[in-house]
Structures are given as C-alpha cells and as structure tokens.
Amino acid sequence: MARPHKPILSPDLIYGTALEMIDRTGRFTIPELAQRLGVSVSSLYHHTDGRAGIIEGVRALVAADMVAPDSGSWQQVVTSWATSYRDAFAAHPAAIPLLVGQTVTDPTTLAQYERLADVLHEQAGLSGTDLIVAITMLDNLCLGAALDLGAPSDVWDSFDHDSPFTQALATSSRPVVAKAAFDRQLQLIVADLTRRAAA
Numbered sequence: 001m002a003r004p005h006k007p008i009l010s011p012d013l014i015y016g017t018a019l020e021m022i023d024r025t026g027r028f029t030i031p032e033l034a035q036r037l038g039v040s041v042s043s044l045y046h047h048t049d050g051r052a053g054i055i056e057g058v059r060a061l062v063a064a065d066m067v068a069p070d071s072g073s074w075q076q077v078v079t080s081w082a083t084s085y086r087d088a089f090a091a092h093p094a095a096i097p098l099l100v101g102q103t104v105t106d107p108t109t110l111a112q113y114e115r116l117a118d119v120l121h122e123q124a125g126l127s128g129t130d131l132i133v134a135i136t137m138l139d140n141l142c143l144g145a146a147l148d149l150g151a152p153s154d155v156w157d158s159f160d161h162d163s164p165f166t167q168a169l170a171t172s173s174r175p176v177v178a179k180a181a182f183d184r185q186l187q188l189i190v191a192d193l194t195r196r197a198a199a
Contacts, residue, residue, distance in 0.1 A: 009039055011047050015057030019092065022058065026094040056106040059099050062092050063109040074123035075190050078138070081116050082186055085142040093150030096143055124197040137189050145182040
C-alpha cells in the first residue's frame, strides 16, 4: 500500500503547526493554518474546537515542557516549578499574548497549577485568597520573565551617555541581568510565602 503524500491530519499536527506559525510571525489564522497544512478550513474544525481550541492545544504543547520535582521542601518545589514555567514559555514568547488572552481550559496546564496549589496548600498551609494570590504572583513573574528573555538584547537606548543608567547598561550582560532579576524576584516571593506559612 502506498504511503500518503502528506501527514494524516490530527489535532497534534494542527497544534504543532499553529505553534510554528506563532513562533515565526506571532500570529495565526484558521485560513492560513489550513493552507499551511494543505487542508480545508472545515477539516480543521472537524479535528479541533476552532480557534480557541487550537490555542489551548498550543498551550498544552508549551506546558508539556514544564517539569517539577516530586520531592524536596515546598520552597524547592515552588522554585523548580517557577523556573520550569519560565523556561517553557521563554521558548515561545510570541505565544504568550495569545495564551493570556483566553481562559485556561487545557488539562495539561491546569494539572500544573493543581500540582502547585496542592504543594502550597498542604505544605505551606495557604488556602482561599492567599493561595490564589500566591499563584498569581508566580504566574505574573514567570510570564514576565519569559517575555524578558525574548526581548531585544538592547532593551533601553539611553540618550544621556553620562548617566549612571547608561553606564550600567554598558557594563551589563542582558542574559545575566534577566536571570538575576528572575532569581531575585522569585526569592522574594518564596520568602514572603515562607513568612506567611510560619504565621
């Protein structure tokens, strides 16, 4: 039996192709995606839940690269979770605006948040609003840090060459600064959560 000339259409192929388009151009449309795959628009709707479903499929692909340890203190778990989150989304910064623009329904991503919530609740004693605030703080940090890693190497172009700001820019390595900023902010968040857990 002869092999098909093109891959068989599947949700995973659709999501992966959409992510490739987003990585390259920062966007995708259903007609462009269908053209890229060599199928009709109706075929995409047959295999997915439309644009929103495709975005959630893209979210699943990105979140699949997140890894958190199953052992260690809750502070270590939170630190590893956040670092993994930052790294996974930093690999696809152009996807972030699309992903934050709609409600998270992807089971893979929700499972990551459930894992974090369980650790913060069971080991740090957080619940209710305190729990959601903690997760939101980490969420904001990770997404911002992921965008920061995808920013231009020269974020600021200062016109005052004698200012402390410009002089500091001239002696700073952007990757080093981005990592240090994330690490310090994460340490502050974990320290705050530790104080609340002790209280």
